[in-house]
Amino acid sequence: MAATFELEVATPVRLLVKxxxxxxxxxxxxxxxxxxxxxxxxxxxxxxxxLTYTVAGKSHSVVVSGGWVEVLPTRTRVxxxxxxxxxxxxxxxxxxxxxxxxxxxxxxxxxxxxxALRAAARARARVEAASKTGR
Numbered sequence: 001m002a003a004t005f006e007l008e009v010a011t012p013v014r015l016l017v018k019x020x021x022x023x024x025x026x027x028x029x030x031x032x033x034x035x036x037x038x039x040x041x042x043x044x045x046x047x048x049x050x051l052t053y054t055v056a057g058k059s060h061s062v063v064v065s066g067g068w069v070e071v072l073p074t075r076t077r078v079x080x081x082x083x084x085x086x087x088x089x090x091x092x093x094x095x096x097x098x099x100x101x102x103x104x105x106x107x108x109x110x111x112x113x114x115x116a117l118r119a120a121a122r123a124r125a126r127v128e129a130a131s132k133t134g135r
Contacts, residue, residue: 005037006075007053009062011083016062017053024053024076026069027125033069035076042071046080048121050129061086063129065122082122086129094130098123 007024009017024035027049033042048065066081101120105113 003037005035005039005073007078008075009051009064009078009080009083011067011080016083016085017060017078019055021053021055022057024051026051026076026078027064028069033071035071038073039071039076041073044069044071046078048118049125051078051083061129061132063089063122063125065118065125084126086132089126089130091127091130094123094126098127 004020004022007017007019007021008015022037026033026035027047029045029047031047032049033044046064046067046069049063050061051064052059052061054060062083062085064078064080064083067079069079070077098120101116101123104116105120
């Protein structure tokens with residue numbers, strides 16, 4: 001069994017991660033996916049949240065939202081609509097986005113509740129990630 005697999009995290013604009021990792025936790029639409037080397041092949045819709053991965057015993061993270069994840073035995077590709085490293089997030093702006101999303105949830109009609117929930121999930125992930133970096 002291989003000790004690592006290649007993880008790629010990309011958006012339409014840039015490649016954020018391309019390295020050999022020991023494990024990854026990826027937010028799928030229906031919950032988190034735990035990926036280890038030699039994982040069975042799967043394709044899943046990406047949710048919003050904190051994608052974490054381990055390189056040489058050290059944990060790293062990226063906030064992702066929307067898109068797809070493809071898992072193969074030796075490679076995992078995350079094609080995200082948006083993704084950013086925690087140190088790129090302005091905590092104040094992220095908190096304002098979360099406050100706005102929560103306000104919209106309270107005011108949302110049936111037709112836009114799903115959109116408000118997605119916005120709130122993305123904002124929560126950004127606030128959580130930025131809070132850990134102290135930004």
